[in-house]
Amino acid sequence: MSKQINVALIGNPNTGKTSVFNALTGLNQKVGNYPGITVEKKEGICKLPRGVKAHIIDLPGTYSLNASSLDENVVIELLLNKNDKDFPDVAVVVSDVENLKRNLLLFTQIKDLEIPTILVINMADRMSYKGITLDIPYLEEHLNTKIALVSTRKKNGITELKELITNYKELSTAPCMNASAIDPEYFLNLQKAFPNQLLYKLWLVITQDVNFGKTDRNEIDAVAEFKTKSKADLKRLQQKETIKRYQFINNTLKEGQTIDLNTAKDLRIKLDRILTHKIWGYVIFFLILLTIFQAIYDWSSVPMDFIDSSFAALSEWTKNSLPAGAFTSLLAEGIIPGLGGIVIFIPQIAFLFLFISVLEESGYMSRVVFLMDRGMRRFGLSGKSVVPLISGTACAIPAIMATRNIESWKERLITILVTPFTTCSARLPVYLIIISLVIPDGRFLGLGYQAMTLMLLYLIGFGAALVSAMLLNKILKIKSKTFFVVEMPNYKLPLFKNVVLTVIEKTKSFVFGAGKIILAISIVLWFLASYGPGEEFNNAEEIIKTEYADQNLSAEEIHEHVASQKLEHSFLGITGHAIEPAIRPLGYDWKIGIALVSSFAAREVFVGTLATIYSVGSDDEETIKNRMAGEVNPILGGPLFTFASGISLLLFYAFAMQCMSTLAIVQRETNSWKWPLLQLVIMSAFAYIIALIAFQLLK
Amino acid sequence: MQVTVAHLKRGQRGIITDVSSIHIPLKLLEMGCLPGNFVELVQLAHFSDPMYLNINGTHLAIRKETALHILIEIL
Structure with missing residues (x-):
């Protein structure tokens, strides 16, 4: 068996790194987590020429090896740890041809770790458009590397890249910069103390104050005596290092x-003149949101109706074709309807993820961050909170993880706490079915009432998030340094393959x-609904027969009773029935209670x-x-799902904190049980009160 | 009075003369906000905050409070 190349x-972010990953691995990829932390780990297998295989890890995007977040820390931790099973045999640095200067900063840092490195210059198809010409042999010589000019859009250069990976042993490991140049005296002492260690590696270990993990703990402790320099001194040296790196890069690129x-x-200037305009920017953003909601509602109704009736038919078919018995009934009344309840929402969820990934891929999301920062700050949030709040419409879990790039801890904490108010895709099923029951089917100015109700619910979710953020901003007394840097990437037409892979995944x-x-829950519910204690359950047939003895009921009616x-x-x-008293004031019966x-x-x-619940015992x-x-x-007679009880239910679901996975993520990201418990209690109590008021006013 | 990035008007360019490294995050320096590099104001949001800049070919947005710590010479 041949050895796999790691x-x-x-x-950097926005260099099309993920496109390169997708081009190399295709569908041979899986997404997991790094052990113990919730950073996404993407890895895949790529077939190389001559029967060799490569195991490829797509590391989180970072601007440099000076990590400032958990995600970036994953990169440095892997590169510093030679014993990690994923330690790369070869590093592939992906850069954007339009931003080569800045991208090379990270490249020189990785070269200085003396890891064999290939430089991918991506988006090469943009070169003529931007008037860029590159002298590749010159760059290869001065950067001591091999370069692959790649265009994932035009599918160019991937074969050449694979060839370079296969021959990684021929790559030079010479560094780009002599680390001692940063501060000769300090580094001389360092080298004397640790003659066997790479200077730049030592330097990285010394300057990283965000050590979340367990990188060579011994080494860090061993160099502790060298932390004598103050933080300010170290930062000055890091600045000096950055200047030196840029000098090297500028000299290289000059030729x-x-x-x-x-x-x-x-194109950027023209588009930005409108998209980040003080008025039009907001109008366009609002129109985009409106379109998304209308689309989610209208486009997915056809496949949803189809799925709904198919599952009903499947359940019926199972009941009729399998021999009668407990198993058939569990299948037909428990499992199939339960699964139908989730499959039905695939169209909508797929659409939602589709829109979000298009907004991210196109570069528009950064413009939204820019537009919203000032406004969000009033609520104690950052412009970057917009991304979690928007992706919270898909799921609060990745949204809460997406808060990691918010620099200020207070802004980040508030974002984490309020994100669960945004309407996640799990609320969508509840909203859709209740809206279709209680909201009339008319249209106003081309927009359906039902779609407008949905839009309104989304707005209520955002509103609740903003108001509670404002309150938290007043209540929480946390002092933290605030700064805000967001890159405004070039506009790009989203790559079809990337979008599809994201949506599928x-x-x-x-x-x-x-x-x-x-x-699991449908099986448990089926058991609980199909068995019961005491006479009234076990002798149900006798009881009904005596009760209705004087009425001439058909066999079918008796069966229903x-x-x-x-x-x-x-x-x-x-x-x-036990919990019914608590929820009756909200307009619900015991079945809704369950x-x-x-x-x-x-x-x-x-x-x-x-x-x-409804299908247990029903025939049709x-x-x-x-x-x-x-x-x-x-109690009241008439339909159970009225306008009043429907609105009350919608509002309850809008505000209540009903998601164990989110609570678990909040616990992990804030490292405390205090915050998730507060969320659970306050949000749910608030939901109860609002639903109560709504029902009592409307009934 | 010291001239900083916060004084730029839309479309104006300047050369960075000094950055106060205590107030500027390392990440911003790494993105090219260093003495000698050019900076151009691309777009302003409401109340001139945040500011959308082109620094040394990298397009990014920062808040006004940070921009006040980047000294420049207007071209």
């Missing part, structure tokens, strides 16, 4: 790169993640739960929606 893909500004065209993890919980008698006196019914309680595991369980082929519409309010 390859690490490293590069190796020419830019003809006359032929350079700039995210939708898959949503479906499987939520699917597991939903499957028996089924509902059984459900009411099953374990599930008993539990539901769905509400199981939703505290994860919100999307709601529809699946109701589907399971019915969609979830029709069953819900047919429910009768046990």
Whole structure:
């Protein structure tokens, strides 16, 4: 068996590093986490010429090896740890041809670690457009490396890159800069103390004050005596180092790169004049959001109706074709409707992820950050909080992880605490089904009432996030340095392959993640609903027959009465009735109560739960929606899902903190149980009060 | 009065003369905000904050409070 080559893909954000990764690995990739931390780890396998294989890691984007966040720290930790099983045999630094100067900074740092390094100059198709010419042999000679000119858009240069990776042993490991030049005297002492260590590596270990992990702990302790220099001194030296690196880069590029500004065209300026305009910028942003919601609602209704009726038919078919018994009934009444409750939302979730990834890939998201910073600061947030708040509409978990690039701890903490208010995709199933039940189907100015209600719910979510941020900003007494740097990348047409891979990957993890919980809960619910203690459950048939003895009921009607008698006196019914007094003032019956309680595991369980409860004991082929519409309010009579109870439920789901996974992530990111518990209690109590007020006012 | 990046008007260019390294995050220096490099104001948000700049070919946005610590000579 041939040995796999370990390859690490490293590069600044916005250089198309992920496109290169996708081009190398195709579908041979998997996404996981680094052990113990929630940083995403992307790895894949790439087939190289002559039967060799490469194991490729796509490291988080970083501007330099001076880490300032958990994500960036992953990069330096891997590069400093020769014993890591993923330690690269060869580093591939991905750079953007339009930003070569800045991208080379990271390249020189990695070269100085004496790791064999290949330089990928990506987006080479933009060169003529930007009037850039490169002298590749000159650059290869002076940077002591091999260069691959790549265009993932035009699919050029990937074969050459694979060839270079295969022959990585021929790469030079000579450094670009002599680390001693930073401060000769200090480094001389350092070298005397640790004659066997690489100077630049020592320097990195000394200057990293954000050591989240366990990089060569002994080494760090050993050099502790060299931390005698003050923080300010070290920073001055780092500045000096940066200047020296840029001098080297400028000298190299002076000969190796020419830019003809006359032929350079700039689309960016024209677009930014409108997209970041003081008025039009906001108008366009709002229109984009509006389009997204309208699209999610309208475009996905066809596949959703199809999935809904298919699952109803499948359940019916199972019941009729398999021999009757507990297993068939578990399958037809528990598992299939439960799964249907999740599969139905794939179209919408896929659309949502599609839009978010297009906004990110195109470079527009940074413009939103720029536009919103000033406004967000009023609420104690940062412009960068917009990204978590928007991606929170997909799922709060990645959104909370996306807060890591917010520099100020206070702004970051507030963002983490308020993000769960944004309407995540798990709320979508609940919203959609209730909206379709209680909101009329009309249109106003071309926009459906139902779509507008959905939009309004999203706005309520954002509003709640902003108001609570403002309160937290007043209450929390945290002093932290605030600064804010955000790169404004070039506008790019999103690459189809990248977008599709993101959508597939995210939708898959949503479906499987939520699917597991939903499957488990539907099975438990089915058992609880199908068995019960005491006479009233076990003798249901006798009881009904005597009760209705004088009425001439058809066999079918008797069967229905028996089924509902059984459900009411099953374990599930008993539990539901026990909590009913607490939720009756909100307009809910005990069945909704069960769905509400199981939703505290994860919100999307709601529809699946109701589907399971309603299908137990019923014979007909019915969609979830029709069953819900047919429910009768046990006290007031009339339909259970009225405008009042519907709005009350919508508001409850808008505000309540019903997601165990989010609580777990908040605990990890804030490193404390205090914050997630506060979220759980305050958000849910608030949801109860608002739902109560809404129902009492509207009924 | 010292002239800083915060004094630039839209479309104006300057050369960075000094950065006060206590107030400027290392990340900004690494993105090219160093003495001798040029800086151009591309766009301003509401109330001139944040500022959308082109520093040495890198486009980025920073807040006004940071811009006040980057000394320049207007071209």
